[in-house]
Amino acid sequence: MSFPTGFAMTIDGRAVAGDGSFVVLNPATLAPVGEAPLATAAHLDSAVAAARSALPGWRALSIEGRKPYLRAASDALRLRIEDFAALLTAEQGKPLAEAREEVGGAAFWLREVGKLTLPTAVHEDSDRRLVETRYRPIGVVGAIVPWNFPVLLTMFKLAPALLAGNCVVLKPSPFTPLTALAFGELMRDVLPAGVLNVISGDDTLGPALTGHPGIDKISFTGSTETGRAVMRGAAGSLKRITLELGGNDAAIVLPDVDLNKAVPNLFWAAMRNNGQLCIAAKRIFVHEDIFDRFLAAMTDYAQSVAIGDGAVDGVQIGPVQNERQLQRVRALLSETKDAGLSVTTTELDNCLPGYFLPISIVANPPDDSAVVRQEQFGPIIPLLKFSSDEEVVARANASEYGLAGSVWSADVEHARKIADALETGTVWINEAHYLHPLVPFAGRRQSGLGIENGLDGFKEFVVPHTIVTARG
Numbered sequence: 001m002s003f004p005t006g007f008a009m010t011i012d013g014r015a016v017a018g019d020g021s022f023v024v025l026n027p028a029t030l031a032p033v034g035e036a037p038l039a040t041a042a043h044l045d046s047a048v049a050a051a052r053s054a055l056p057g058w059r060a061l062s063i064e065g066r067k068p069y070l071r072a073a074s075d076a077l078r079l080r081i082e083d084f085a086a087l088l089t090a091e092q093g094k095p096l097a098e099a100r101e102e103v104g105g106a107a108f109w110l111r112e113v114g115k116l117t118l119p120t121a122v123h124e125d126s127d128r129r130l131v132e133t134r135y136r137p138i139g140v141v142g143a144i145v146p147w148n149f150p151v152l153l154t155m156f157k158l159a160p161a162l163l164a165g166n167c168v169v170l171k172p173s174p175f176t177p178l179t180a181l182a183f184g185e186l187m188r189d190v191l192p193a194g195v196l197n198v199i200s201g202d203d204t205l206g207p208a209l210t211g212h213p214g215i216d217k218i219s220f221t222g223s224t225e226t227g228r229a230v231m232r233g234a235a236g237s238l239k240r241i242t243l244e245l246g247g248n249d250a251a252i253v254l255p256d257v258d259l260n261k262a263v264p265n266l267f268w269a270a271m272r273n274n275g276q277l278c279i280a281a282k283r284i285f286v287h288e289d290i291f292d293r294f295l296a297a298m299t300d301y302a303q304s305v306a307i308g309d310g311a312v313d314g315v316q317i318g319p320v321q322n323e324r325q326l327q328r329v330r331a332l333l334s335e336t337k338d339a340g341l342s343v344t345t346t347e348l349d350n351c352l353p354g355y356f357l358p359i360s361i362v363a364n365p366p367d368d369s370a371v372v373r374q375e376q377f378g379p380i381i382p383l384l385k386f387s388s389d390e391e392v393v394a395r396a397n398a399s400e401y402g403l404a405g406s407v408w409s410a411d412v413e414h415a416r417k418i419a420d421a422l423e424t425g426t427v428w429i430n431e432a433h434y435l436h437p438l439v440p441f442a443g444r445r446q447s448g449l450g451i452e453n454g455l456d457g458f459k460e461f462v463v464p465h466t467i468v469t470a471r472g
């Protein structure tokens with residue numbers, strides 16, 4: 001890997017060390033991957049100041065004038081996919097093939113979002129007056145990102161924020177800061193100084209960024225609980241906020257599916273990235289006519305999956321990303337077993353010291369059990385039995401979350417009727433997890449506030465500026 005083990009922040013286009021550093025561990029081996037700088041309040045102040053002073057020049061470029069920068073950012077990342085993927089696997093744990101996909105996806109996001117445009121809207125052009133709305137950047141955006149898809153989720157924020165003419169202070173998760181720091185370094189030769197600043201730190205940095213008076217907007221992805229804290233923290237200065245939060249997606253499996261295809265598809269809908277995915281299928285509702293066969297086939301399939309160090313060829317599932325998450329998943333599993341629910345757990349046959357867990361399948365837990373109500377965010381799959389469309393739709397919608405969901409059937413029209421009734425931002429039919437830079441993605445209820453991606457997501461990074469000119 002062509003990265004050093006010491007990483008620097010990027011402030012005003014320069015490498016900046018922290019006030020000390022913290023070690024980032026490889027969750028598969030528990031070996032150190034590198035050291036990330038520990039930012040102080042003074043570092044945050046200088047990152048915000050750098051962003052503010054870069055703002056007039058960056059804002060003065062038109063959207064068309066900023067597009068070449070996004071293309072250059074995309075090209076620069078694409079040229080380094082292998083390096084970034086190796087670093088991502090080392091710090092996050094996901095298999096290398098998925099890390100490559102994530103970094104490639106991030107480069108794709110920069111390029112595709114970089115094609116958007118938001119022309120001036122002319123509402124009236126008459127003898128009496130001209131009424132037009134231009135879309136202006138908001139100012140300095142604080143971007144806060146979680147540890148599950150640190151590279152891709154960063155681009156959901158950076159690409160539209162920069163294209164719109166904002167400057168950014170990016171704060172990665174303390175569990176996976178290295179890819180963001182490396183990206184900041186890469187961008188020093190691509191973007192004007194101060195347009196993108198990347199700072200890393202401990203748990204105090206997110207609240208400090210959220211409350212900082214020099215930040216105009218927070219774009220946050222993370223848990224619903226932290227989302228509430230961000231909303232409170234942003235209230236003081238009435239910052240604009242976009243919150244992409246937790247999910248508890250239902251997957252509804254109708255009795256006419258081909259089990260040979262449906263079982264692996266549903267397994268990966270739930271277990272991609274070891275279940276650490278906001279849009280993972282976290283409640284799989286299976287029709288009673290096929291429930292027993294589906295459960296048996298899913299249990300067999302789970303046993304065939306290779307769990308290990310994501311850097312090793314053939315590994316399909318890596319470790320849980322961090323110890324805190326490992327303990328959460330273990331506690332949820334104990335609670336599930338203590339409640340007397342039926343849990344089948346696969347064998348774990350690697351002897352690595354990392355945060356590994358086998359896969360657990362829970363057979364028909366009640367809707368009010370913790371394993372159904374909470375997002376597991378780890379290798380636990382609850383399979384729930386249902387008997388009618390009305391019943392399953394009501395149960396799927398009975399959640400505090402409303403992020404996404406999926407319906408699986410040979411009868412697409414039937415599936416579409418169910419999809420229509422699901423109260424979530426996105427529903428997939430016979431697939432899972434499709435997201436695109438030009439397609440809006442937004443959670444309902446406690447899954448979030450605001451929109452990412454597409455023109456709607458782009459508009460979250462601008463404010464309308466209406467000019468009314470009287471004539472005659």
Ligand code: NAD
Binds near residue numbers: 147153223245448
């Ligand atoms: P988290 O909420 O613990 O942390 C997310 C980020 O917020 C990290 O960078 C963290 O350092 C920072 N942070 C922590 N406390 C803060 C505070 N008080 N103020 C400001 N920032 C603070 O989430 P996580 O454990 O890293 O990620 C998992 C969660 O993210 C899950 O709930 C998952 O569903 C959700 N998620 C949602 C989406 C989506 O698009 N809806 C995508 C991925 C993950």
